[in-house]
Amino acid sequence: MLDANSILLSSLNIGNRTAQNRFVAQPMEGNDGENGAVSERAIKRYTQLAEGKWGVIVIEALAVKSDALARKNQMVINREHLPGFKRLVSEMKKADPNALILFQITHSGRKSGKDFSQPTALYDPAPHEHLLTTEEIDEIQRLFVEATLLAEEAGADGVDFKMCHGYFGCELLRPANQRDDKWGGSFQNRTRFLSESVKELKTRLKNKDFILGSRISYWEGIKGGCGTKSADDAVEDLTEMDEVIRLMVNLGLDYVNVSAGIPGVTSEITRPTATSKWFYLHQFRYARRAKALVGDAMKVFGSAYSVLKEEAIALAEENLQKGDTDFVGWGRQTLADPLFPKRLALGEQVDYCKLCSGCSKLMVKQEQVKCIIYPVIKE
Template sequence: MKEYPALFSPCRIGKKTAPNRFVAQPMEGNDSDNGSVSNMEIEKYIQLVKGDWGVIIIEAISVSSAALARKNQLILNIDTFNSFKNLVTEMKKKAPDTIILFQITHSGRRSGKKFSQPTALYNAEEGEHLLETEEIEEIKNNFIETALLAEKAGADGIDFKMCHGYFGCEILRPANIRSDRWGGSFENRTRLLNESITEIRTKLKDKSFILGSRISYYEGIRGGCGTLNEDELIEDLKQMDLLILLMESIGMDYVNISAGIPGVTSEITRPTPPSKLFYLHQFRYAKRAKSLVSKMKVIGSAYSILKEEGLDLAEENILDLNTDFIGYGRQILSDPLFPKKITDGEKVDYCTACSGCSKLLASQKYVGCVVTNKYYRDLLKEK
């Protein structure tokens, strides 16, 4: 049986220690109970806990009930708080050392028109509301309040979502040419993250609470993250490098490196068999971020497409200091017990990157693996 000593070695993240380098990336299940954590979700996360993942990032949780990308998306507020507390309690009972992070987000322009309010930061299109300066301040406060609720619920930290085209990502783009304090200069475009994190830090009771963020290093759109100005399409990562340096300078504990926008430049985010080699871009972005930081930890993404081969590459990337943690998305659906099965030498159900889970999400159905789970296979077929 092959061993992976680096992958299974513990690693500091802020003031806490993850038992190994396997990260269960946030994966929206669209299966909440009116925003609260449902029994279905508890079961899903208990499975992950049993799988011995070092870090589990709970899927995109909305900071506002008016900014949902998914009909049944999780929302963390006073009304739903107890269900989140219960989730963490149940997970910690089984695995007290696993690091549990809440990914907090606002869906902005990507909010669903049928059940939510799409809000634009610039170039509002029909049906989208162009946000006023004060409304953005309000959204910042929502992020801060939600982070503090996450602390109260017992989470080990938050993942401040700045990736994949959602609000936090849109505000970062060079294309965000707002003329107020939320757009234009790099300072204005990073203000949301900078001010929120600084304020959250001062208000936290638990000084070891982890503060991290997920970013798209390159989005693959004109004026997107990873370009230099509003008209540019070609990748130029200088501003993203500055963002990494800023994150470290304000004491953030990790950056979770992703790329692309699902549904727009999906191949970059989640490579499929014909676009397998996009994983190399993801490796390159993580390595680049890692080369810029000294204390802040780096989580790499997009390993699912690599199946068995991914384990050797993950081990190599940790040993070569190209990343600190290895993030798996779709693999957590095809086999939530993956890390434990590696330790036990059991057969793993590797993700086939069939895109079934993405199709379920795009059609606003409950999300799971359509290859290993008949329930989701049948759900995908339903009209």
């Protein structure tokens, strides 16, 4: 049981809003949309998650286009599907009016499934990938802005620009992105998408308390990836990603959600396994570095706590007490036990993630995602 005075249970502001505690439910894809729309299953599992009394719940990667899907049944955020998203937020708010609900918006880029979608590339396309034109990237930017405005209309408390894990937003930032148009080459061009989008949203959002933030991969572990020095280097050099975070502060973003790696490529950097447990120390180091950069100007969400199971609680409290992060995020643990924060607070038994990768295997097979040990969703 958590002590009633645990820092994990303390409230903290994000922008002009207040999170009821420091627990973040990280975005975990369910692959259970219905032709892109919100399904009854998705509503059930997110309502159950809201019942867990999380401070922040990040709704899984919502595609801005129906041909940019990493999952066959990924949800797509557009005006046609807006009623479903309104109902999703409404049901979650009924379960917990105090939870802050963020929509993560994305374009899957190279990670789009070639059997049901259109893989695209910003540079060096593979034979099955379409090289995006300048105008097509312009359109994707327009759709990101529109998706954010739709999230506001749906009743969400904010959005997360997905610029991590090898997807379109992450590919834009890479030193390897040496396009010869306005979307590549220089640092200014590679961050233009984020800069221009946020500036436009600041003028168009009606709710001035709407939360804006982004999840990034501080280091991807590939040649020319985020967190490297140049297009032909894979060794970790975080100098440029530090500048990305400083840019986020200057743009007035409310938080940065710190992650790393690319699932399916450098997976264990992103989500350490039982045999790679100590990769969590890299994730803690990245969060500490980000927090040292931003100070009080922006909040930091830390990642990779699921691998620590019961140990995570003491380490999360320690990181918060030291000021190494502001919030602590769990991904796989949300599938094993959606009620995790509530159960900890009440001293109830918690079902801890077994690190079996069963949920990931379901995702890879394009099946509906769930915990195979603790099937908590009533189908």
